[in-house]
Amino acid sequence: MPYGLPRRSALGLLLGAAGAVALGGVAACSSDDDKSATTPEETGPVELTYWTWAPNMDKIVEVWNKANPNIKVTISNQGGGNESAAKFLTAAKAGNAPDIMQAEYQMLPSFVAAEAVADIKSLVSGAKPAFSDGLWGLVTLGTDAVYGLPQDSGPMGLFYRVDLLEKYGVAVPKTWDEYAAAARKVHAADKSVYFGGFSNKDGGWFAGLSQQAGGQWWSIAGDTWKVGINDAATTKVADFWGGLVKDGVVDTQAWWSNEWNAAFTNGKLLTWCSAVWAPGVLSSNVPSTKGKWAMAPLPQWNAGESFSGFWGGSAASISASSKHKSAAAKFLTWLNTDPAAVDLLVKQAQVYPAATAGQSSLSTPPEYFSNQASFWSDAAAISSGARGFTFGPDVNAAYTAYEDSFGKAIQAKSSFTDALTSVQQATIADMTKAGFKVAS
Amino acid sequence: MRRRIGLTPTVLLLLGAVYSLLPVAWVLVAATKSRAELFSSNAFQPGTGLWDNLVELSNHRDGIFWRWTLNTALYAGVGALLSTMVSALSGYTLAKFSFRGRNLIFNLLIGGILVPAVVLAIPQYLLLAKIGLANTYWSVLLPGILHPYSIYLARVYAGAAIPDSMLEAARIDGAGEFRLLNRIAMPMMVPGLVTIFLFQFVAIWNNFLLPFIMLADDTKFPLTVGLYTWLATGANQPALYTLVITGALLSIIPLIALFLTMQRYWRTDLTSGAVKG
Missing domain, CATH: 3.40.190.10 (Periplasmic binding protein-like II)
Structure with missing residues (x-):
């Protein structure tokens, strides 16, 4: 959930506990x-x-x-x-x-x-x-x-500042390799400017990127769950961002904060991998840059593909x-x-x-994107290539583990693969504790 | 003799005051900002949108904000009044009558102080749902009525403020227990009861979790829960920051007014204590 809500508020934990109680009672009253x-x-x-x-x-x-x-x-x-x-x-x-x-x-x-x-x-x-x-x-x-x-x-796309991409001489990246090159180039040109950002606070965002790569975090057969948060596709995504974070060429500040809004306002952050609802956020948080943005499909893992996530x-x-x-x-x-x-x-x-x-x-495109007349047909094209995955019964636990592990990995500039493994383990542990059958 | 004012305590208190008042000042300033100004101008630079914010707040969803304000006033006013009455009776009884089980009851109440109300909210919800009272005004009023800390305060206050000799004299003069309570005990307890009323009023006014769980119907929401729903608008809509901030500012005004008007009762409380002490 975006919009700067306290993700792990005491309230959430408390009600979460009540939810767990409700879960515990399931088997007894299923009839x-x-x-x-x-x-x-x-x-x-x-x-x-x-x-x-x-x-x-x-x-x-x-x-x-x-x-x-x-x-x-x-x-x-x-x-x-x-x-x-x-x-x-x-x-x-x-x-x-x-x-x-x-x-x-x-x-x-x-x-x-x-x-x-x-x-x-x-x-x-x-x-x-x-x-x-x-x-x-x-x-x-x-x-x-x-x-x-x-x-x-919320199919995902790449939202970018048209004017600033031009200023720094980078094209809209079509592949993630091009994205990485752009990130390095922009940051080399001006140390205070970042091409894009990585958020360890938004598990849903990372899940969307993993969906694009073809990750399958959960699946269920009969009554047994299989957890694949560190599957090959997701590991690829994590390693990609881990490399950029390690080199310090992507912004890692918390999203939805005033500073983050200011970074957009002041042109210190040029793009945002987000979802089709982004115009609403931008128009409310960064009203002054209206008309300077455009939406492109997410960069692809292999040139010529057109996948997205939700x-x-x-x-x-x-x-x-x-x-x-x-x-x-x-x-x-x-x-x-x-x-x-x-x-x-x-x-x-x-x-x-x-x-x-x-x-x-x-x-009619959103007012904030009035310069991109094809906004909605572009969105529909992105949407048709968006693939989701089955969510598990403890997504909150996984997102919390994501926040912790990747937060630490950013601090220590350590391996995102290891961070992903600990998310996988924490999620399985939580499901086992809640009484779900998990295939090993 | 003039008392010297200690430097360290003064500085500490000033720091404390700044710490508590700074967020309020921020809300005050932020409420004057239009949507465009909120995230772009300096934190403490006044904006130009106060009137527009107020109008928008009043019009949003047909003025449901004012309905929530009335609800909050009802919950806090009636709830605090009922709670004060119960506390006064219980405190007076526990302080001035000796009966079997008095200490047991009192110790149970003391134990109750140790249990945070937040922990009780969900069990209370499940219980009230069972008797069909969830999602009613009563579901928010009832759990607030028995407040162990207020009873404890009332007992301590009654014990200190009502001399046993006075009660005995009245009994000898032939006053019944009811008259005793009405004419002698209660008037002497008023300053303490005002304190209890204020505590409870503020606690209920600011309470979030209990009404959040109890109430399903958004026309019964108090301000805290209502404003929260405007912040948590889901992934696809911008949160209504300006409305929430303006609403938050309006929602603390009655509390400030209440404290300013009730202050003199406190002052008499303090002076009477000083004379007796």
Whole structure:
């Protein structure tokens, strides 16, 4: 979660503990939730609650409520992040879960593991073609089940200052080799300037880069998890950044801070590997450089490829305890696949929609990127090559380990491969402790 | 004789004051900045956007900020009042009556002081959810009513401020226990009760975790939780920094006002202590 939230706040830890309690109770009560298949068709008017953090969702829901007096949806804005996920798990344990919950893709597996969200495969059978395979995989977790509908997505690209790249005489890098060369060249020209930055605070960012390289951090077969955080693809990514950090040619300061904003404002940082929601961040944090940025695809590992990864994005899931699953599924299908609804999502909630048709219907570029007329068609092209991976049930533990290990490695300028290995070990240890079967 | 003012304590206190007031000053200045100025101008250079921020704050989501303010006032006002009443009764009883189990009850309460309220929030949520009170105004009010530290304070205060001889004299004059409580004990405890009320009011006003867990409906949120939801807007939207900062500034104004108006009660408290001492 970006935006400078305290990632490991006491609150998060505490609610995390509650979540762990909820997880611990899973095995004992797994039989309660099998009613989903037999939920009868709703007849009378039903009321649904929807926990979300997307802005203006109440206005979007108003449109639905007007057209569907029999299914009335009420919005409750809970904020996002780990805390709201933990709150949902706590509420689910107490039997107070809302009918519908917005879930970040990386949190969804922990909801599934706690049996807090329902498999809605039979209720949304027609929805699959509306989404790219990469996004659909994020709500199936690579299984036969469907645990929600993709709502918004964050395919990653390279955001760069057009004017400054010109000033330092570097072209937009097409491969990571070119990226490294550019990083060295710019920093050699001016020691106070960096071509790009590496963040040890944003596990989701590193996960996205690993997805681009083809990493598969988690997979599940039956009830056994396999953890591959230090697989060959991810090791390649870690080594690449480790080399740049060791030579001191990429910036390693904390993101989302005032200093970081100032580095962009003052032209000390020329590019940002980010996701398609970056215009929102830049326009709010670095308003003075409006119109000077452009978006390119991420540099590739092999010339000629066009892969990307996902950073951020969320699905909407139906809670296992909801008494109105088919009504909720009807609403979610409308919200995330109906052209009119997706249009509202884009305009009112200001998200980059998950639905493929919605992505290609965008035309006017964000105001901050008004100089790049093809912004949205470029984004759609990036999006079509974005691949995700199955997230595990303890993504937070992995991200925390990432923060620790890579933070230390940056300090000591030591091997990123070793740091990655310790993330792998910490993640397996955490899953084992939480009672998951992990293949060795 | 004029007392000498020690240099070291003065410097230490001044440092402490700067340490506590600097963030408040930052909020004050930052609230005047427009979105463009917030991250680009110097930290303590006033901006030009205060009025726009206030208007935007009032209009955002149909003025839900003011609803949260009312909620907070309700939680803090009613909660602190109920808690003060319970503390006053319990403290007076524990201080002035001897009955079986008095020490046991008191020791349990002392033990309760050692348990941080934060730790209790989740169990309280699970319990209240069981009896169907989660996501109601009561779910935030009830857990705050029994506050061990306030009871402890009330007991200590009642023990010191109400002479046994006075109670005995009143009893001999034929006053019933209820009259005793109403006419003699409570008036003597007022300065202590004001302190308890203020403590509780501030604690509930600033409480985050309990309402965050208890409340699902965002129209019941207090300010702390509401402003938090504006910060944690997920990956795709810019956080509403200017609104949160302006909201935070407005949310501390009632606390400052309360302290300024209640201060004189404290002063009488201190002087009466000085005379007796």
